[in-house]
Amino acid sequence: MSEISLLPIIAILPFVGALMPGIVIRAGRNACAAFTAAPTLLALVMLGTLAPSVYDGTVYTTHFSWIPQLGLEASFFLDGLGLMFACMILGVGLLITLYARFYLSGDDPMGQFYTYLLLFQGAMLGITLSDNILLLLVFWELTSLSSFLLIGYWKHLPEGRQGARMALTVTGAGGLAMIGGMLILGDIVGSYNLTDILAAGDQIKASEWYLPALILILLGAFTKSAQFPFHFWLPHAMAAPTPVSAYLHSATMVKAGVFLMARMWPALAGTSEWFYIVATIGLITMVLGAVIALFKDDLKALLAFSTVSHLGLLTMLLGFGTKAAAVAAVFHILNHLTFKAALFMSAGIVDHEAKTRDIKQLGGLRKLMPITATIATITALSMAGIPLFNGFVSKEMMLEEATHTVWWENPWIVPALATLGAVFSVAYSLRFIFHTFDGPVRDDYPAKPHDPPFGMYASPAFLAIFVVILGLFPGIADGIVGMAASAVIGETVHPHLALWHGFKPALYMSIVAIVVGIVLLLLHRPLDAAWLAAPRPEAKRLFDDLIRGVVGLTRRVNDVLHNGALSRYLAIFCASTVAIGYLAYSGGGLLPATREMLPTPPLAIVAWALMVLATILVVVLHRTRFAALIAISVIGLVISIGFVYLSAPDLALTQISVETVTIMLLLLALHFLPKETPVESSIGKRRLDGLIAIGSGLGIGALAYAFMMRDFSSISGYHLANSYEGGGGTNVVNVILVDFRGYDTYGEIIVLGIAGLAIYALMETLLSGPAGARLRNSGYNNDRSHDRHPLMMVIAARLMLPIAGVVGIYIFLRGHNEPGGGFVAGLVISIALLIQYMASGFAWTTRRQRMEYHGLIGFGVVIAGLTGLGAILAGTPFLTSWFTYIHLPPIEEFEFATAALFDLGVFLCVLGAVMLMLYSLSRLARHSGETVNTEPMDYDPSKAPTFFEDGYRTEEEGR
Amino acid sequence: MEALVASAIGVLTACGVYLILRLRVFAAILGISLLSYAVNVFLFSTGRLATGAAPILDKYAENPVYTDPLPQALVLTAIVISFGMTAVLVMFTLGAYLEAGHDRIDMDEVEPDIDDPITEGIALDMSAEPAEDRT
Incomplete structure (x- = not known):
């Protein structure tokens, strides 16, 4: 059992490890590289412990339910194919880690690089280990994202950024298509588990949805594996640092598409649709990539197109749909990894040492950097398919398969094109060797080349040893190829890989390829001139035009839909x-x-008519804003009366008090706003x-x-039944507020408090900005009234204050059993205070009441919250109320409920928020200056202010 | 009775929608107030109408009838919250008006209303802006 649970750990290790390099980089570059290698090595060792039994045919699976409703499971499985790919990813990852340590310069942020590398490695590993296709899709998208980071690693290079964007766009779009395909597939089979899907191949192929699913999935695989016509992103991704290119384009990213086709082989392959789509695209890509590669002068571009070509070869082999072809594909995946990773790293060494990778500026490097030259020669000969190197063996197998393939009743076309591809393959490989390393030593290299330190050539040298051993004794790979190929095909195969296949057509094709390839290389100069002169479609320009077109289109659509007219x-x-x-x-x-209509008393009709009239008046009068405010206040009153009539006394109380503060608020606002609304919209x-x-x-x-x-049907029956027994109150609405739905109320008072604070903050910002300047310069001090504080109103308001206070307290206390409660009481008290502001002025009132309104909000929320926490101390859930009946001799027995404390919090919060809101608005008014009597009751008619043409003088000036 | 309430909700909504489609903020605030009324009454009406059945428990009554208290509790907080929302909106409006010099809703570039006392004030003297605000 312990091995089974290793799988998710292996899959997660790189992601966990990705956290390390960014931190460890402070300890130096070596430590950073070591900490990157550690999780990779650990994962490799864990895989190693599983390898023997996988080799014997065991398939490990682990399932975790993740989102079962979607069919998404975190399930992993490991079979021969997965093991081979996982080892490749981790093994090459180790080599690249070592190589990059020496390749990256001191200026490059190495911690970032290794973090991206591990992220990418984890994503790739996830693809190979996923048993759930939805999980596989998640990892698939992760490779697109993390490869974007890697390709664009040199952020200062525009090519790097553009290449990264292009790669992300193309592979991301393919990934989207693949999601569609995978969903269809899951729908056909009725399960998103790969093991179920692989077992249901016949059912899938018989389904009428087979072709759409196939095309969508292949779109994903083809874009990832840079198949024609999506091949163009791969060469542009070469702007990345060489370790990235070596990793992404030999063992990992581009192989993901191939891996997927191999993985889905039992489910999808074997039909004529599969053959014609996959094999044809692969064939075209193989030949096209090989031809273009010959004419590339940049070493990495040459290798990039060679990679495109070899990916085409693999795709074609998988497309053939035969077992022998699948075996050849698996073997070539392995071989391509060994020689291509080494070649990329060699090209990187040349670039690093000679400071150029333009073949036309190179040549003669054999004498200056013999070790690099040896490695590059061995691996390039393998790429060419020269005997004694591993590339030869798998290429022979490919040619052999091609001779057996009939395309559209034509037995010649596939072998002929395959040979053509092989010809160009030989030509560009030999060009890589001869034009870079052979020839006379030049004296115009941008830098004096020499062999790099051991650490840098260790990785490619290690791979080159594999190239030779596998080339001489291909039989030793029998086991691993057989293991992976069995997993691809779905039944056990025992391949016998050999150097010598006998005098078969494939051998003659190889000979033709080598001879003609050498001839082509000798003719390279005139051919190159002809190639450069010939018109060729430039993929990057087409792509850029396409993107520009799409952006333009979306912008036009956006401009029409979102033109700023709210x-x-x-x-x-x-x-x-x-x-x-x-x-x-x-x-x-x-x-x-199902219900009878209630009878309509005549008074209700009158009220209704009044309200409808007022509403229509609001619309009619909305241009004269003051009149509209008067009309709107009628509506609120009628609604309050309606609430009383329709058995909602609490609502009536709340509505009428909110109505009052709303109108005050709007009046205050109108003081600053234009008083009229102009006619602006057309009659239409x-x-x-x-x-x-x-x-x-x-x-x-x-x-x-x-x-x-x-x-x-309603849940209210419960509330009515339990209000008294459970909540201790007879006013069910209030009990719901402070008890049953106390949590909601708690949230609501917090919202109200935040609104109050937001208004206060806005006011502060406004006053310190240009708006404050406008206010100070505005003409608001041209007051319309001589007396801002009418005597009668001041006296009446002061008389009202204690009475309103008592009413407020009364409403608060009775709230639990009769209409009332914290909300209404808070509003009533705030109205009482607001009247003081209105009557006696801002300054006078502020001096006399010392409460900070923010503090009230805070206290309110804290008291309500503490009451709720008290319930937890008592062992009941948050905000459960508790009550008892107390008998104190002079007065009647009364109830004490913790809900009352909660209601106190509500009361304080409402009071604080409402006051803070209106206080903020009136501070604006204060900011614009006071002109006439600043204090209430200091107006002496016998000393009327002197009248000036420009208005009234202030009291201070008068003195 | 139900027809009256329903038609009142309808009229409130219609007038509210018309006003929020106007081009000035003040009209929109009026519209939102009307819509708040409409929504609150609508929510209240989902508890169905009843007269003389306030949800205050009466232990002495025989076969007491109570209306649905839950929508009432919802509407009670909704009324208070809608006041808070209106207040924030009003503050935004004032801020936008004082900063931009006009109270139009749409975001196209327009000249401030020059015949306005506030903007005249700015035209007179922007130097009254406190020095520390420029930093």
Whole structure:
């Protein structure tokens, strides 16, 4: 069992390890590299412990349920194919870690590099180990993202950034297509587990959704593996540092597509659709990549197109759909890894030492850097498919398979094109060797080349040894190739890899390829001139034009939809809401009404008429803003009365007090705003808006009517039944607020408090900015009244204060059993205070009341919260209330409930928030200066202020 | 009675929607206030209408009838919260008006309303801006 749980640990190790390099870089570059190698090595060792039994045919699986509703499971499995790829990813990862330690210069942020590398490695490893295709998709997208970071690692290079973007766009788009394909696949099989899907190959191929799923999945694989016509991103990704290129383009990223095709082989391969799509695309890519590679002067570009070509070869082999071809593909995956990683690293060494990788500036390096030259020669000969090197063996196998392949009833076309690809392959490989390392030593290298330190050539040398051993004794790979190929095919195969296949057509094709390849190399100069002169489509330009077109299109669409006219968005929103509501209605219809309409007393009709009239007046008068405010206050009053009539006394109390503060607030605001609204919209727009408005009104009115005429079931029965026994109060609305739904109320008072604080903060910001300057310079001090504090009002307000206070306390105390409570009491007290501000002025009132309104909000929230916590101390859930009845001799028995404490919190918070809001607004007014009598009751009519043409003098000036 | 309440909700909504589609902020604030009324009454009405059945428990009554208290509790907090929201909105409006010199809603570039006392004030003297604000 212990081995089984190793799998997720292996998959997670690189991600955990990715946290390290960024920290350890402070301890130096060697430590950083060591800490990058450690998780990789550890994962490799863990895999090693599983390897023997996998080799014997065991398949390890581990399942964790992640989001079962989606079919997403964190399940991993390990079979021969997964083991081979995982070892490749980790093994080459180790070599690259070592190589990069010496390759990166001191200026490059190495910690970042290793972090990205480990992230990428983890993503790749995840792909190979996933048993759930949804999980596989997650890792698949992760490779796109982390490779973006790696390719764009040199952020200062525009090519690096563009290459990274292009790679992300192409592989990301392919990934999207693949998600669609995988979902279809999962739907056909009824499971998202790879093991189930692989076992259901016949069911999938018989499904009518087979072709769409196949095409979508292949889009993902082809973009990742740079197959024609998506091959163009790969050469542009060469702007990355060489270790990245060596890793991404030999063993990992581009092999992900190949891996996926191999993985899905039992489920998808074997049909004529598979053959014609996969084999054809692979064949085209192989030949095209090989031809272009010959004419590239940049060493890395040459290798990039060679990679494209070899990926085409692998795709084609998998596309053939035969077992022998699958074996050849698996073996070539291994061989390509060994020689291509080594070649990239050699090219990187040349670049690093000679400061150029332009073949036309190189040559003669054999004498200056013999070790590098030896490594590069061995591996390039393998790439060419020269006997005694491993590339030869698998290429022979490929050619052998090609001779057996009939394409559209034509037995010649595949072998001929495969030979053509091999010809160019020989030519560019030999060019890599001869034009770089052979020839006379030059004296115009950008830098004096010499062999690098051991650490830098250790990795490619290690791989080159493999190239030779596998080339001489391919039989030793029988086991591992057989293991992986069995996993691909789904049944056990025992391949016999050999150097000598006998006098078969493949041998003659190889000979032709080598001879013609050498001829092509000799003719390279005239051919190159002809190639450069010939018109060729430039993929980057096409891609850029495409992206520019898409961006332009989206911008145009965006400009039409989001043109900054907020009222238009609202109109669209309202109209579509009504339309959707109507659609729903016309689709479902209505159940018959089950309730009788309540009788309508004549007084109700009068109130209704008053309210409708006031509402319409608001619209009619909305241009004269003050009049509209008067009209709107009528509506609130009628609604309060309606609440009283319709059995909602609490609502009536709340509505009428909120109404008062709202009107005060709007009046204060209107003081600063223009008093009139100009006519701006055309008659057409107004008609259209009116139409939308009437539609909305009809819709919501009809909905409300439909609601009210039908019975329903509600949870309120519980509240009514338990209000007294459980909550200790007879006012059920209040008990719901402070007890049943106390959590909601707690959240709501916090929201209200935040709103108050936000207004205060806004006011402070406004006053210290240009708006403050405007206020100070504004003409607001041209007051309309001589006396800002009318005597009668001041006296009346002061008389009212204690009475209002008592009413507030009374409303608060009775709240639990009768209409009232913290909300209403808070509002009543704030109105009492606000009246003082209005009557006696801001300064006078502020001097006399010393409460900080922010403090009230804070106390309120804290008291409410502590009451709730008290319930936890008593062993009940947060905000459970507790109550008892107390009998003190002089007064009647009364109830004490912790809910009252909570309600006190509500009261304080509401009071604080409302006061802070209106206080902030009136501070604005104060900021614009006071002119006439600053104090209440200091107005002496016998000393009327002197009248000047520009207004009234201030009291100070008068003195 | 139900028809009256429903039609009142409808009228409030219609007028509210018309006003929020206007081009000035003050009209929109009025519209939002109307919509708040409409929404609150609508929520209240989902508890169905009843007269003389306030949800205050009466232990002496025989077969007492109570209306649904839950929508009332919801609406009670909604009324208070909608006041808070209106207040924040008003503050935004004031801020935008004082900063931009106009109270239009749409975001196209427009000249401030020059016949306005505030903007005249700025035209007179922007130097009254405190020095520390420039830093």
